[in-house]
């Protein structure tokens with residue numbers, strides 16, 4: 001049945017009624033046409049939390065990251081961040097939003113009074129400057145972060161000390177994976 005523009009809005013009825021037009025026989029049929037030529041291959045990483053310690057790329061004392069998707073074409077990255085002991089992730093500013101999901105342990109920002117605990121989702125707003133710390137007795141925290149654009153490292157007054165973007169992340173991965181024998185091109189599987 002086609003959608004009727006004049007029909008009263010009914011919140012219980014989806015506006016998109018493709019489900020009503022499809023027979024049960026067709027429901028489980030795969031899409032039978034080619035994917036767009038420009039659409040890059042998907043990424044599936046079964047061991048996102050790697051058993052192989054070498055996959056973790058050292059970033060600072062007690063801080064590592066594990067690349068999942070390094071989007072060179074869109075300028076963002078998705079990674080697991082691991083901080084151990086009293087690790088501190090340098091004070092930084094985000095010009096664009098960041099999304100986080102805490103997989104293990106807990107952490108907080110010196111600038112806020114909340115604590116991100118295991119299972120928590122965190123939205124970091126554009127313009128935020130903050131300093132991530134892991135407090136005792138937490139031995140280790142692991143959080144999935146999707147970071148857009150860049151992280152600008154700053155002093156307590158906001159003066160710039162450095163930056164990271166998807167390209168510096170790729171460089172760090174290449175150098176580390178070459179170092180530990182996996183080969184610099186090990187990172188290529190994560191780049192889109």
Ligand SMILES: [Fe+2]
Nearest residue numbers: 094098124130
């Ligand atoms: Fe942040």
